[in-house]
Amino acid sequence: MHDAVTPAKPAALPALWLVLLAAAGAFALTMGVRQTMGLYLSPLNTATQLGLGSISLAFAFGQLWWGLTQPFAGAVADRIGAGRTVLLGVALVALGTIITPLMTSTVGLILAVGVLAAGGAGMAGPSVLMGAVTRLVPPERRGLATGVVNAGGSFGQFAMAPIAVGLTAAVGWAASMQWLGVIVLLALPAAWVLRGNARALAAQAGGAAGAAALSAREAIAQALATPSYRYLSAGFFVCGFHVAFLATHLPGVIAACGLPQEVGGWALAMIGLFNIVGSLLMGWAVGRWRMKSLLAWVYATRAAAVLLFLLLPKTTAVVLVFSAVMGVSFLSTVPPTAGLVAKMFGPANMAMLFGIVMLAHQVGGFLGAFLGGYVFQATGSYDWVWYVDIVLAVGAALVNLPIREAPPRLRAAQTA
Incomplete structure (x- = not known):
């Protein structure tokens, strides 16, 4: 693949619709596969007899590794090109997903689910995709563009959950998972559309607010020294806890309520469908x-919805309405979070800096996925995880309020 950057002139950039189709489609396929893995938790447990805690550890490691890869993948994409990064990422997702049913040990599952599939999804994940969109889309359209890309991930979950359920009924859970690994290869053409890198383009255009002059180390140091960036990362940590717990354990929550297994698939599909809207x-x-106010509202909505879910009777209708509400807020934190990073620090290091925020998200995701299985195995109930989720969501709503959206250098000039 040729990932070189051509001179920065309007005719050299792909059409807006093509950029959005490529980024949203890649996100739909990688996120769709990852977010349906919770449907295979019980069959994996039955087949391997490893115990829910051990299997949850593998899934939780995947949450963490997905986050760990994103700052590095973002830094690579910023410098050598998003296309090559997406290409390798999609190939790893396919490989990890296809070999997962062959694993019979905790270490094997960690390798397949946690290292290969999750690492590949991180390389072809939101930090690289949002960075590419920020580079290729005019500033006035970035908010809507990131929303469309994010909706792609939601559509992937909506579409993949029923496909996974149908394939499992037709060919068994192992072949079903392997077919998902093959399907994700449909994202490969996106690598060509999203080729190029932000730093070279920013240098040709003269940079933005001096962002192009910063090395990776300088950009990270500036971001970590900015309180608003730290507040944003803390809120996204909570988002990761919430999202990973639901994606991994909602089918188990529903089964524990005595509802049919297919309701778990419907619930995940509802989350994906309504996340498109959100x-x-x-x-x-x-x-x-x-953007900080929008984030505060999203986190507050989550806390209220979980509290109501705990208080209401667990019927199919209640589960599906709860899933719809969760869907509206599920990944709707991504556009304002990405937008704040781009607004504060510019596009030159966008993928890397957003990747660091995504790392905080996935540390929370590790805890959400692991504690869900551990607490249920210890207590026979998910209630304590829900209680923690409510407290964290309230905290995330509050920590976003003091964020200042102006770039750090502009704020310094204003206060000098």
Whole structure:
């Protein structure tokens, strides 16, 4: 693949619709496969007899590794090109997913699910995709564009969950998972569309607010020294806890309520469907309201929805309505979070800096996935995880309020 950057002139950039189709499609396939893995938790446990705690550890490691790869993948994409990074990532997702049913030990599952599939999804994940979109889309359209890309990930979950359920019924869980690994290869053409790197383009254009002059180390140091960036990362940590717990354990929560197994698949599909709505609405809202306020509202909504779910009877209708509400807020935090990173630090190091925020997200995801299985195995109930989730969501709503959206250098000039 030729990933070189051509001179920065409008005719050299792909059409907006093609950029959005490539990024949203790649996200749909990688996220769709990852977010349906919870459906295979019980069959894996039955087949391997490893115990829910051990299997949850493998899935939790995947959450953490997905986050760990993103700052590095973002830094690579910023410098040598998003296309090559996406190409390798998609190949690793396919490989890890295909070999997972062959693993019979905890170490094997960690390798397949946690290192290969999750690492590949991180390389072809939101930090690289959002960075590429930020580079290729005009500033005035970035909010809506990131919302569309985020909606792609949601559509992937909506589409993949029923496909996984149907394939499992037709060919068994192992072949079903392997077919998902083959399907994800449909994301490979996106690598060509998203080729190029942000730093070279920014240098040709003269940079933005001096961002192009910063090395990776300088950009990271500036970001970590910015309180608003730390607040943003803390809130995204909570988002990761919430999202990973639901994606991994919601089918188990539903089964523990005595509802049919297929309701778990419907619930995941509802989350994906309504997250499309939430992502598009958030992409539209980013250009009209303060992004920090939108984030605070999303986290507060999650806390209220979980509390109501705990109080209401667990019927199929309640589960599906709860899943719809969770879907609206599920990944709608991504457009304003990515938008704040781009607004504060510019596009030159966007993928890397957003990748660091995603790392915080996935540390939370590790805890959400692992504690879900550990607490259920210890107590026979998920209630304590829900209680922690409510407290964390309230904290995330509050920690976003003091964020200042102006770039650090502009704030320094204003206060000098």
